[in-house]
Amino acid sequence: MPVDFVAFFKAALDADLSPYPYQTRLAENQWPEIMKIPTGLGKTASIIIGWLYKHARQLPGNPRRLIYCLPMRVLVEQTAANAEKWIQNLLKSRLLPETDIPSVHLMMGGDIQNVWEQNPESAAIIIGTQDQLLSRALNRGYAMSRFKWPVQFGLLNNDALWVMDEIQLMGEGLATTAQLQAFRESLGTALPVHSLWMSATLRPQWLATVDFAHRAEDLEEQALSEKDLSHPYAHRLMEAKKPLQKADFPADNPNKIAAALIKGHRKKSRTLVVVNTVARAQEIYRALQTKKPKAEIVLLHSRFRPGDRMAALKRLQAQPGESGTICIATQVVEAGVDISAALLVTDIAPWASLIQRFGRCNRYGEFSDAKILWMDLDLSKPKSLPPYTEPELRHAAAILEDLMDAGLSHLPDANTPLSIDNILRRKDLIDLFDTTPDLSGMDIDISRFIRATRNVDVQVFWRDFKDQPEENAPGPGRAELCPVSIGSLKKRKGLTAWRWDHLEKAWQRINLYGIAPGMVMMLKRSDGGYDGALGWTGKRSDVPETAETAGEPPEADGDDRYAASGWQSLAEHTDKVCDALSRMLESIELDLKWKKDLLLAGRWHDGGKAHFIFQDAMIGDEIGIDPAVIWAKTARSGARYARKGFRHELASALAMLRRNLPDLAVYLAACHHGKVRLSIRSLPHEKPPDFPDARFARGIHEGDILQESDLGGDVKLPLTALDLSYMEFGEGERGPSWLARTLALRDDPELGPFRLAFFEALLRAADWRASSAKEKSHA
Numbered sequence: 001m002p003v004d005f006v007a008f009f010k011a012a013l014d015a016d017l018s019p020y021p022y023q024t025r026l027a028e029n030q031w032p033e034i035m036k037i038p039t040g041l042g043k044t045a046s047i048i049i050g051w052l053y054k055h056a057r058q059l060p061g062n063p064r065r066l067i068y069c070l071p072m073r074v075l076v077e078q079t080a081a082n083a084e085k086w087i088q089n090l091l092k093s094r095l096l097p098e099t100d101i102p103s104v105h106l107m108m109g110g111d112i113q114n115v116w117e118q119n120p121e122s123a124a125i126i127i128g129t130q131d132q133l134l135s136r137a138l139n140r141g142y143a144m145s146r147f148k149w150p151v152q153f154g155l156l157n158n159d160a161l162w163v164m165d166e167i168q169l170m171g172e173g174l175a176t177t178a179q180l181q182a183f184r185e186s187l188g189t190a191l192p193v194h195s196l197w198m199s200a201t202l203r204p205q206w207l208a209t210v211d212f213a214h215r216a217e218d219l220e221e222q223a224l225s226e227k228d229l230s231h232p233y234a235h236r237l238m239e240a241k242k243p244l245q246k247a248d249f250p251a252d253n254p255n256k257i258a259a260a261l262i263k264g265h266r267k268k269s270r271t272l273v274v275v276n277t278v279a280r281a282q283e284i285y286r287a288l289q290t291k292k293p294k295a296e297i298v299l300l301h302s303r304f305r306p307g308d309r310m311a312a313l314k315r316l317q318a319q320p321g322e323s324g325t326i327c328i329a330t331q332v333v334e335a336g337v338d339i340s341a342a343l344l345v346t347d348i349a350p351w352a353s354l355i356q357r358f359g360r361c362n363r364y365g366e367f368s369d370a371k372i373l374w375m376d377l378d379l380s381k382p383k384s385l386p387p388y389t390e391p392e393l394r395h396a397a398a399i400l401e402d403l404m405d406a407g408l409s410h411l412p413d414a415n416t417p418l419s420i421d422n423i424l425r426r427k428d429l430i431d432l433f434d435t436t437p438d439l440s441g442m443d444i445d446i447s448r449f450i451r452a453t454r455n456v457d458v459q460v461f462w463r464d465f466k467d468q469p470e471e472n473a474p475g476p477g478r479a480e481l482c483p484v485s486i487g488s489l490k491k492r493k494g495l496t497a498w499r500w501d502h503l504e505k506a507w508q509r510i511n512l513y514g515i516a517p518g519m520v521m522m523l524k525r526s527d528g529g530y531d532g533a534l535g536w537t538g539k540r541s542d543v544p545e546t547a548e549t550a551g552e553p554p555e556a557d558g559d560d561r562y563a564a565s566g567w568q569s570l571a572e573h574t575d576k577v578c579d580a581l582s583r584m585l586e587s588i589e590l591d592l593k594w595k596k597d598l599l600l601a602g603r604w605h606d607g608g609k610a611h612f613i614f615q616d617a618m619i620g621d622e623i624g625i626d627p628a629v630i631w632a633k634t635a636r637s638g639a640r641y642a643r644k645g646f647r648h649e650l651a652s653a654l655a656m657l658r659r660n661l662p663d664l665a666v667y668l669a670a671c672h673h674g675k676v677r678l679s680i681r682s683l684p685h686e687k688p689p690d691f692p693d694a695r696f697a698r699g700i701h702e703g704d705i706l707q708e709s710d711l712g713g714d715v716k717l718p719l720t721a722l723d724l725s726y727m728e729f730g731e732g733e734r735g736p737s738w739l740a741r742t743l744a745l746r747d748d749p750e751l752g753p754f755r756l757a758f759f760e761a762l763l764r765a766a767d768w769r770a771s772s773a774k775e776k777s778h779a
Contacts, residue, residue: 003095005053011093012049012086020234021227022046027053030061031161033219034207035198038408039335039359040237041224043198044068047163048083048125055123056096063194065116065160066102068127069134069177071169072332073302073483076108077310080127107132117151118768120761121587126156130164130173131450131457135518137180138424139432139757140446142518143459143481145555146502147674149435151764154757157184159191159588166335167199167206168352172422175209176449179424182211186426187752190590190759200359201352206418211426240365242344242358242406244372251347251375252384254280258287261326264343264371265295270316271326272341274357275375276349277386278303278330282534285328294323301330302457303536305482305547313337333360340364344372348379350392351399358406372406389419422448433746433753434678447517456517457483460497462525462544469498469507469522475554476520479547484536486515492529492538497521503683505556566635567625570609571712573632576770577763578602578713584766594759600661601668601763606632607717608651610709613699617641630709633771645683646699650676654722655706657734663741664751668763678742680727695724 005027009019019027023042026032027050037043047068054062070076083104090096100123105116107128116124126133135142139153157180167174174197181195197207208216228234249260257273261284265271275281278301285299300312316327317339331349333339334356340363346354354374362370377384379393399412428449437443447456461480463469489495490512498507499521507522515521523529530544531537568576581602585595608614610630618634619625653670671677675698682688682697695702706720726738736744745751 005050008053008056008090008095009045009049011095012052012090013045014089019046019049020224020231022222022224023050026050026222030220031194031196032222033194033196034202034204035196035222036200036202037198037222037224038200038237039356040363041228041234043165044079044082045086047196047198048079049086051125051161052086052090052096052102055100055102056090061192061194063159063161063192064121064123065155066125067133067156067160067162068125069130069162069164070127071130071166071173071335073108073129073309075165075335075337076106076127076129078313078337080104080106080125083125083127107136117148117155117761118765118772120155120159120765121584130170131518134173134176134450135446138176138429138446138449139435140443140518143520145674146435146443147555150671150674150677150757151761154754154759154761157193157754158189158758160193162193162195164195164197165199166356167197168201168350168418169331169335169356171418171451172420172448173450174206174418175420175422176424178207178209178212178216180429182209182215183426183429184754185215186211187754188749190594190755191588199352201355209420210423236365237363238408240362240370240407241368242361242370242372242410244358244374244400244403244406246400247345247373247375249375251377254283254287257284257345257375258291261288261345262291262293262295264345264373265293265324265326266342267322267324268320269324269342269367270320270339271295271324271343271345272333272339272360273326273328273345274333274347274349274360275328275330276347276388278535280347281328281330282537285534288326288328293326296321296323296325298325298327299329299534300327300332301535302332302483303485305479305530305535305544307479307547308532308535333357338363340366342367342370344370345375346372347375348377348393348397348400350388351396354396354400354406355411358411361406374400392419424449430746430753433757435674436677436679436681443516445516450517456486458486458489458515458517458519458521460484460489460521460523460529461547462523462527462530463549464525464546468509471506472553473507473522474550474552475500476522477548477550480549481520482530482536486517488536488538489515494540495523495527495529497523500554502554502556503685505553566633567631568633569710570606570630570632571710573770574603574606575712577605577766580769581763581766584762588762594664594755597662597664598668598759598763600665601672602766603711603713603715604656604661604665604717605652605669605672605763605767606648607655607669607706607709607711608648608653610706610717611646611648611651611700611704612707613641613643613646614648614651615707617646630707641699643687643699643701645686647673647676649673650680650698650700651704651706651722654700654724654726655717655720657726658720658723664745664759667742667745667756668759671760672763672767674760674764678739678746680724680738695727697724697727700724 005024006018023046026046051066102123102125104125132142136152137156139149141149141152164177184193204216204219249256281301288297298312298316341361344361346357361372379390459481461476497510499510501508528540528543529538531542609632617639618631649670653666656666680697688696689701702724704722708719709717711717725732729737746753
């Protein structure tokens with residue numbers, strides 16, 4: 001299948017378009033670390049098609065997972081659609097190997113696709129917002145089951161190419177990406193991770209964080225060459241005229257802005273207005289509606305449910321009709337939205353953001369009379385500043401006063417500083433490896449490492465109920481979720497919200513003053529707050545229409561989601577897991593010692609299912625089931641344990657400790673559901689044993705017996721009494737405590753948090769795959 005990149009690029013686009021010289025250099029050489037490429041010159045295509053080319057040619061230094069990190073939701077779907085289209089075009093041209101076709105997955109608020117985690121040995125393109133991707137890279141994934149945090153932490157921090165696009169919009173998240181790369185290099189990974197930062201306004205010193213400063217001084221850069229700039233299309237973009245002047249209407253009067261827009265708008269073209277807050281965008285949109293212009297009016301911001309947001313985006317991207325289109329938008333159009341406006345009106349914003357906004361005007365040089373108007377905000381008024389700061393707005397205003405044209409060739413190289421208040425330190429990352437909530441049920445808040453604290457969101461959805469949601473009400477479907485800022489949610493008086501409690505397995509009412517970024521909350525539909533045309537308003541009178549719902553409640557602590565997957569004996573299931581794991585490890589380059597411990601963990605991971613509590617739950621009152629068989633899987637649904645909080649994997653680990661098996665194998669067996677990891681402790685709702693002072697934790701009581709059982713592969717679990725002394729602190733008769741053992745693994749220089757989580761992910765993926773295959777009934 002040898003083919004040069006030019007032919008590969010044309011096949012991917014299904015067009016006779018040759019790549020820019022820089023795109024060819026990118027595909028044929030090792031990945032750089034920074035790319036300084038102006039908007040409109042194919043950065044996205046260069047990365048994704050370049051990665052596909054390296055994958056098809058099996059070139060060295062091309063990680064298995066491409067992680068494409070974007071600052072805003074509106075960019076994600078468009079990028080994913082392009083990636084899927086390019087892959088299909090290449091498959092038609094037979095230029096991609098059919099044995100490992102890369103899959104494409106979305107990861108943004110309202111659409112989280114996690115199937116890729118079941119295939120860690122397969123090529124995947126994962127495209128998401130910085131909120132979703134960085135929260136997962138920090139082991140606190142937003143809008144996902146807490147029990148899967150370590151899986152995606154492990155996979156995203158091993159064997160991955162991280163590409164950060166439009167980094168000038170990332171804020172606090174930019175420093176976090178630099179720190180994470182520094183920690184991957186110092187703590188070590190099982191397979192290499194490479195980071196690439198992109199922006200037309202990129203400055204290497206932005207990446208000079210405390211632990212990455214020594215690398216930031218000497219990063220490999222990709223930029224446009226003279227040959228690139230002489231390309232006819234690139235020359236046209238660089239020389240496109242964009243006359244710039246201050247608007248003669250006030251920024252704080254929506255009616256006058258609307259009147260000026262109608263006056264300045266031209267038929268068969270787009271007029272784009274970009275303002276800094278959702279509230280101002282909604283006000284201008286309403287003012288335009290009252291004036292009833294002939295042009296189509298579009299409102300686009302970040303506070304929409306997915307369906308409404310996509311409908312607005314499609315209307316914006318559609319070819320303008322006879323009367324044209326007027327779009328009122330926020331920062332969501334600053335990057336990646338492929339549109340060109342004849343008239344652009346914008347608030348003052350940080351200089352890097354303004355450059356992105358200017359890129360939406362006369363984008364292809366097709367207008368001879370394009371125009372940009374900037375609205376002067378009163379920076380002495382605090383309410384005019386959000387979501388930015390006064391210094392960065394004054395810096396931009398000073399540049400605007402002296403600028404007459406905003407075309408790419410006229411933009412000054414302003415030395416724009418980035419203000420970062422919160423830096424992820426090594427201790428923070430190490431602390432985040434432990435996913436156990438504190439005694440009050442709360443987790444470490446990572447929002448300060450992802451976005452500035454003044455701009456943090458939760459996800460809300462609406463349901464119909466009277467006083468209290470049903471105990472087993474399903475979690476939200478992708479069409480239901482709406483991002484809302486914490487500040488605007490708290491302003492709404494009389495609003496009640498519910499959050500899933502994984503311990504109580506129920507929707508629990510939550511105090512709005514205690515909410516944290518990334519939470520997913522249910523609201524009562526009759527309480528309103530959302531309008532399909534305006535998005536989130538917070539008004540009680542705006543009652544949203546119903547949207548599709550998910551099929552089951554979120555995962556609870558006592559759930560075993562794959563328990564009811566068809567009858568499998570313990571030996572049968574274990575053989576399936578070890579087979580899946582062995583085949584997976586054939587494709588993943590790991591040291592033999594790690595593979596041996598992984599396979600040992602796979603063989604013993606479900607030994608704890610020989611516990612009578614588990615067997616009683618599997619069989620229940622089923623007739624015709626052989627009670628002499630130790631069952632790992634059942635065909636029954638809704639199996640419940642007689643002891644609350646029971647975790648068979650803790651019993652597996654305790655049995656392995658009794659056999660003096662390696663701590664790494666023991667740890668991996670214990671955490672294969674993500675519910676028992678660094679610590680062992682009882683939960684608040686557990687009932688203690690009847691005899692006094694007996695240890696108990698996670699449904700296991702001191703002295704519980706595991707039946708003798710067959711683990712497959714000629715391995716037998718003998719009759720075993722379980723010893724919970726490992727949950728005590730300090731050194732005991734049986735050696736170090738559980739906590740001492742797990743911390744030693746985490747802090748081992750040959751392992752460390754990234755490798756350890758990666759191994760967790762491999763075993764769990766093998767278990768999922770073995771569990772999802774339906775088996776014939778053994779009744």
